Amino acid sequence: MFPELNNLLNITPDRAEQGKLTLLCDAKTDGSFLVHHFLSFYLKANCKVCFVALIQSFSHYNIVGQKLGVSLTLARERGQLVFLEGLKSSADVFFQAHGEPHPLQFLREASPGNLQPLFEFVREALKPVDNGEAAWRCPVLLVDDLGLLLSLGVGAVAVLDFVHYCRATVCWELKGNMVVLVHDSGDAEDEENDILLHGLSHQSHLILRTEGLATGFCRDVHGQLRILWRRPSQPTAQRDRSLTYQYKIQDKNVSFFAKGMSPAVL
Amino acid sequence: MAVAATCGTGAGSSACMASAASKSNVTSFQRRGPRASGTDSGGPRLVSIAGTRPSVRNGQLLVSSGLPALDQLLGGGLAVGTVLLIEEDKYNIYSPLLFKYFLAEGIISGHTLLVASAKEDPADILQELPAPLLDDNYKKELDEDVYNHKTPESNAKMKIAWRYQLLPKMEQIGPVSSSRFGHYYDASKRIPQELIETSKWHGFFLPKKISSPLKVEPRSLTHGYLKLLQFIQNIIYEEGFDGSNPQKKQKNILRIGIQNLGSPLWGDNICCTENCDNSHSLTKFLYLLRGLLRTSLSACIITMPTHLIQNKAVIARVTNLSDTVVGLESFIGSEKETNPLYKDYHGLIHIRQIPRLNNLICDESDVKDLAFKLKKKLFTIERLHLPPDLSDTVSRSSKQDLAESAKRLGPGCGMMAGGKKHLDF
Numbered sequence: 001m002f003p004e005l006n007n008l009l010n011i012t013p014d015r016a017e018q019g020k021l022t023l024l025c026d027a028k029t030d031g032s033f034l035v036h037h038f039l040s041f042y043l044k045a046n047c048k049v050c051f052v053a054l055i056q057s058f059s060h061y062n063i064v065g066q067k068l069g070v071s072l073t074l075a076r077e078r079g080q081l082v083f084l085e086g087l088k089s090s091a092d093v094f095f096q097a098h099g100e101p102h103p104l105q106f107l108r109e110a111s112p113g114n115l116q117p118l119f120e121f122v123r124e125a126l127k128p129v130d131n132g133e134a135a136w137r138c139p140v141l142l143v144d145d146l147g148l149l150l151s152l153g154v155g156a157v158a159v160l161d162f163v164h165y166c167r168a169t170v171c172w173e174l175k176g177n178m179v180v181l182v183h184d185s186g187d188a189e190d191e192e193n194d195i196l197l198h199g200l201s202h203q204s205h206l207i208l209r210t211e212g213l214a215t216g217f218c219r220d221v222h223g224q225l226r227i228l229w230r231r232p233s234q235p236t237a238q239r240d241r242s243l244t245y246q247y248k249i250q251d252k253n254v255s256f257f258a259k260g261m262s263p264a265v266l
Numbered sequence: 267m268a269v270a271a272t273c274g275t276g277a278g279s280s281a282c283m284a285s286a287a288s289k290s291n292v293t294s295f296q297r298r299g300p301r302a303s304g305t306d307s308g309g310p311r312l313v314s315i316a317g318t319r320p321s322v323r324n325g326q327l328l329v330s331s332g333l334p335a336l337d338q339l340l341g342g343g344l345a346v347g348t349v350l351l352i353e354e355d356k357y358n359i360y361s362p363l364l365f366k367y368f369l370a371e372g373i374i375s376g377h378t379l380l381v382a383s384a385k386e387d388p389a390d391i392l393q394e395l396p397a398p399l400l401d402d403n404y405k406k407e408l409d410e411d412v413y414n415h416k417t418p419e420s421n422a423k424m425k426i427a428w429r430y431q432l433l434p435k436m437e438q439i440g441p442v443s444s445s446r447f448g449h450y451y452d453a454s455k456r457i458p459q460e461l462i463e464t465s466k467w468h469g470f471f472l473p474k475k476i477s478s479p480l481k482v483e484p485r486s487l488t489h490g491y492l493k494l495l496q497f498i499q500n501i502i503y504e505e506g507f508d509g510s511n512p513q514k515k516q517k518n519i520l521r522i523g524i525q526n527l528g529s530p531l532w533g534d535n536i537c538c539t540e541n542c543d544n545s546h547s548l549t550k551f552l553y554l555l556r557g558l559l560r561t562s563l564s565a566c567i568i569t570m571p572t573h574l575i576q577n578k579a580v581i582a583r584v585t586n587l588s589d590t591v592v593g594l595e596s597f598i599g600s601e602k603e604t605n606p607l608y609k610d611y612h613g614l615i616h617i618r619q620i621p622r623l624n625n626l627i628c629d630e631s632d633v634k635d636l637a638f639k640l641k642k643k644l645f646t647i648e649r650l651h652l653p654p655d656l657s658d659t660v661s662r663s664s665k666q667d668l669a670e671s672a673k674r675l676g677p678g679c680g681m682m683a684g685g686k687k688h689l690d691f
Contacts, residue, residue, distance in 0.1 A: 033626050055586075056623075057560045063324070063624040090557035091499060107550075110486045151549035151583045153486055183586060190579030219632055249627050 001041035001068060002033075004256045008227065008245060009206070013045035018138050019171045020178070021163075023204040025197065027184035029223045031210040033249055035144045036061070038179045040068040043075050047176070048136035050125040052103075052118070052143045054086035067252045080136060082125040086148075112154045115162040123169050126176065139176035141166055146200075147182045147193055156192040160199045167203065184209075205230055213246075220264030221246045225256065315517055315563075317375025318346065319447050324624040329519055329565050330375075330448040332367030335647040337448050339617055339636070340590055341629030344567075346519060347560045348589035348621060349552070353572040354526070355596035355613060360638070361569045363396075363645055364594075365523055367451055368567045370395040372465075372521035374449055379467035380501055380522045382494055384531035388469030391525070392462050396451035399643075452643045470497050472532065488544060490532040491551040498522060499558060508562035520564035527551075528570045528584075537574035545580060552587040589621035594638070607650075611637035615647055 006012060024034045039061065042049050053061060062072040075081035084103060093104045103121035106112035126139035149159050163180065170176045182200060185193045201207060207228040213221060229241045245256045257263070321328050321342050328343030331350065337343045344350050350368075354361040372379050373395065381388035475493050487495070502508050507520045528536055528548050535542045559566055568588070572581050585591050596613035597603045615636045622628040635650040 030622060032622065036626065060624050064626060067626070087557040087560045090554050091495075094554055095496075095499070107554075145586075148553070148586070151546065151587060152553060153546040153550060183582075185579060185582045188578045188582035190582060193579065217634060251625075251627060254626070 001037050001044060002254045002256075005037055005254065006041070008243070008256060011041075013041060016042070016045045016047065016138070016177070018175045018177065020205040021167055021171060021200075021203055022177065022179045022206045022208065023200050024179065024181040024208050024210075025184050025201075026181075026210045027186050028212040029210055031181065031183075031208075032056075032144070033254055034208055034210065035142065035179075035181055036064045036068060037254075039072075039142060040065055040070045042140045042142075042177070043070045043072075043080065046080075046137050048080055048082075048126060048139045049075070050082045050084075050122055050139065050141050052084045052086070052122070052141070054143075054148045055145050057087050058083055058085050084121065106149075106154055107152060109153075112152070112158070114158050115149070115154060119162055119165045119169075122166055126170060126174060128174070139170060139174050141170045141176065141178045143178075143180045145181045145183065147196065150190075150192045150196065156195040156199075159196055163200065163203070210247075220248060221262045222249050223247060224259070315519060317371070317377055317447065318519060319343070321345070323627075323629060326623055328447075329377075329521070330371050331364075331567070332369075332371035332449075332451065333364065333645060333647070334448040334450065336364075336592070339631050339633075339647065340592075341620055341631075343447070344565050344590065345621065345623055346563055346565050348565065348623070349556060349559060350565070350567045350590045350592065351584070351588035352567065352569045353591065353593035353618070354569050355594040356573055356600075357596065357598060358526075358571070359598065360594050360596055360613060360640065360645075362525070363453065363640070364592075365525060365567060365569050366391070366395050367645070368521065369523050370398065370451055370457060371449060372519075373457065373461055373467075374398050375519075376465070377519040377521045378505065378507075379465065380470070380498065380520060381467060381525075382470035382472075382497070382523065383525040384472035384490065384529065385526055387471050388467070392467065392469075393456065395457040395462075396453045397455035397457050399450040399452050450644065453640065453645060454643050468497075468501055470494055476533075486544065486546055487550055488533045488547045491534070491547060494524070495551060495554055495558075498555070502558060502562045502564065507564055518563070520562065522559075522564055522566040524566065524568045526571060527568050528572075528575065536577070536580060537571060538576075540576040545577065548580065549583050549587055552584060556587060556589075585619060588619070589623075591619040592616070593618050608637070611639045611648075611650070613638055614650070 001013070011017065022038070024031055024038075026032075039049065039051065043065075051061075058072070065072045072081060072083070076083055086104060089102070089104060090107060093102050094107045096102075096108070101117050101120075103118040105117045106115060122141055126141065128139075129135065146159060146163070149162075150156060163178075166178060170178055180200065182197050183193070184197055207226075207230065209226040209228070211224045211226065213224060223246065225245050225247055227243045227245070231240070244259060246259055246262060247254050247256045248262065315327075318327050318329050319342075320326065323341070327346040328337075329346060330337050331340065331344050340350075352361050352364055369379055369381065369392065379392075381391055383391060470493075472490050472493070475497070476490060502520065503511060505520070507518075526532070528534055530537055534544070534547055536545060536548055555566065558564075570584070572584070572593075575581055593616040594613060595616065597605075597608055597611070598613075602608050615638045617631065617634075617636070620628045620630055633649045636647055637650040638645065638647045
C-alpha cells in the first residue's frame, strides 16, 4: 500500500471502513497501481480477501505485492486470500464439454446469461468460517477488471446484477468492502462500458479516477487522480467531496502531490 | 538505455513467467544460480534459453522482436508470455515486414515457430523471410553448426571514419547469452533454404484446416478462431511448452505469429459491419490466447487490420486485452506523402501500449514521435525531427503547414497519459 494514498483517503489498516463499494476508474492511462494498493492494504489490515483476477496472472500480483510488503502466496496458504486466476483456468474451462460448475462457466456458453456461478464462488469464499474464531476482519471482494467481462460476451446488465448481488452479500450482509476496476473508454463510444461505468458510479461510496494529464505525456507526472467521496444512501445530505492530485509512480511507491507542485517542476 | 550486464546464465528459467515459475514460488529476489531443491524448472542446472535475455527491470524473460530498434522502444524486447499486437498500416505493406522479422528472429535463435494465416500458406511465408546480416564472428559460429552459406559481406570497409569500424555493430545492451539477442536482417534477400529446413515450425493455414468438422460446439467463437485456438493449445501441450507434460522437458520458446487476425478471411465480420452479432468472438479469442500464453514459454505476434474495424469500442477492448500494441501508419496515398516534414520517411510508428509486468512502472521511451523507413535493405525506426527553419523570409503558409503536421504527430502514448493538446514534455 502507498502511505501517501492512505493519508489522502484518510484510512489506515487499523481503521478500515466497512460496507463500502470503491470504484477504480482509469481513462487513457493505467490505473492498475490502485489495485495493487488496495490488495496490499486489505491484506495488511488482516481482512479476508477474495480476489477475482481476470486480466493478469497470480505471479504478477505476487511480485508487485512483495515490493509493497505483502506475500500473496503466504496469504493464500493461510486462507486469508482466495485467488481466482482467470487466465490460468480460462482455456480449460472453455474446452471442457460439460462438467462441474466453474465460476468462469460463462466462457462456455454461446450467449452468456448471467454470472451466477461467479457470485456463488464469491459468496462461498467470503462466508464466515463456522468454527467461531474470528480470524479475519471484514471480508473484501476485489475484481480486476470488471469491464473485461463485457469483452467476454456478458451483457452490461448482467454485470451490474452481479455487482448488485455481491454488494448485498459482501457489503450489507457481511459488512465487508468491495473494490472494482473498470476502464473508461472515453471517446471510443463503448455503450456497454458506459452503462456499466455510470451504473457503478451511482452506487459507489468512493470513486478513484485516474486520468492522463490534459497536455499529454510527461516524464515526471504520470497522471492525475480524482478522489470523489459519495454518500449514495443519503441523497440530499452534504455535497460530495472531491479532491484532485497528481502522481508519479516509482518502483515501490507512488508519490502524490497537489496539482502543479511536482518536485520536478518546483 | 544504460543497462548493466547481469549474469546471463542461470537466469533464464527462474525469471520467466511461465508455468515453471508459477508452480514453484519464484520471487524476483531469488538467488540466481543452481538450485539444490528439486523444483521442476528443469533440474539443478539452469540453462538459459537461446535468443532470450532477462529484463533488467524485473527479471522478466525477453525475446527479440527481430528489430533491435523496436526492442529498445519496447523496453528491451518482448516479454515471454505476452502478445505483441501490430495495428496494420492501410495497405498492409509494412506490417508483414515486422511479422517476418519476428519469425526470422525465431529461426536464427533456434526457436520453434507456429505460423497461422488465412491468406497465405505458412510455407510460403517462411520462404519470404529476410536473410540475416551476419558479421564475421557470428558467421564462424553459424558455420560450425549449420552449413557454409554464401551470404555476401554487406559491411563495406570504412576509409575515413575507420575508428568506427571497431565499435560493435549494434549496441550490446544487457547480458550476452549463449547466442546474440536481436539481429539485423537484409530485407532484399531471402533467408537461406537450409536455415528453414533445420528449423522446427508448425503451420496453420485456415482453408486447409477448416474443412475438418468441429468436435466442440462453437460457443460464440468463430469457427476459424476455435480451430486456431485448439491448434495452438495442442502444440503447446504436446511439445511441452507449458511444462505440464512430464515426458517433454522443453527449454525453448514457441514463437506464434498470427497474420491479419480479425479480417473477413478468418470468418469474422467485425471489419465489415459496425454491429455484428458475433462481436465478442475476437475479444474472447484474445482472452483465451492470453491465458494460453501466460502459462507457457511462448511469445505471440498478431497483425490486425484495425483501420478496418468499424466499431471503435472493439479496438479499445482489443488494446486492453493485448500487452504490447504498436501501430503503423504509412504515408502512401495520404496527404502526408507530399508533406516536406515527412519526405525522408515512409510512415509513422506509434507505440500505443507497453505492459507493466511484475512491476508498477514500465520502461517507456520518452520519444513519442517515431517514424520508420524501409531503405533498400534495412527497416529503420528513427525519431522524427522537425526540420530547421532556415529560410530568410519565412512565408506564413509554410510555417502553418509544419505546425499542422506537428499537431498531427499523434497524441502521447495511451499507456501513460493521453491529452487533448499535444504538449508533451
